[in-house]
Each structure stands twice: as C-alpha cells, then as structure tokens.
Amino acid sequence: MFAVAMAGVLVTMLIALIAAVRGPTVFDRVLAVNMFGTKTVLLIAVSGFLSGRPEWLDLALVYALVNFTGVIAVTKFSRFGNLASDHERVEPW
Secondary structure, eight states, X not given: OHHHHHHHHHHHHHHHHHHHHHOSSHHHHHHHHHHHHHHXXXXXXXXXXXXXXXXXXXXXXXXXXXXXXXXXXXXXXHHHSSSSOSSOOOOOO
16 A cells, blocks of 8 residues: 555656756746655655654655755745845844
C-alpha cells in the first residue's frame, strides 16, 4: 500500500518538475518548485516509514522548513530585486 503511495508521489513530483520548466511566469515556476519540495518531504516521510526508520520524519520536517524559507526568499528576490528591507532602519532609542 505504501509502495503505491510512493509511486503516486513520484508521479506528482514529475508533473511538478514539468510545470516548473514550462511555467509561463516566474511565480508559477516558484510555485511548482515549492510543490516539488513538498512532495519531496512526503517522499522522505513515506520512505522512512517503509524502511522502518521513523527518525527520517525529523529530516522531512527540517527539509520542509528549508523549502518554505527558500521559497519566501526567492519570491521576495524576484519581486523586489533584493533581499534587503525597503524601509529605513529605525533605531530603538
């Protein structure tokens, strides 16, 4: 049953990869790469369950956090052209 789930995740990863290459805009491509990262998290989790290694779930969670942070950074960079703040820095005193 889990092997079928793993095959389904691999098929959706292939579809996400095709969407990342063919996306008409940068934001569509970023969304497709985010979906690919999410499917990678699912693949790591299912693989860990199939191999009897529940500690792989920790790796999947770390990868999900890195994927989320990376997508936010790429989206901000593609929107504003830099990752720095657009506002002037206000000193607390």
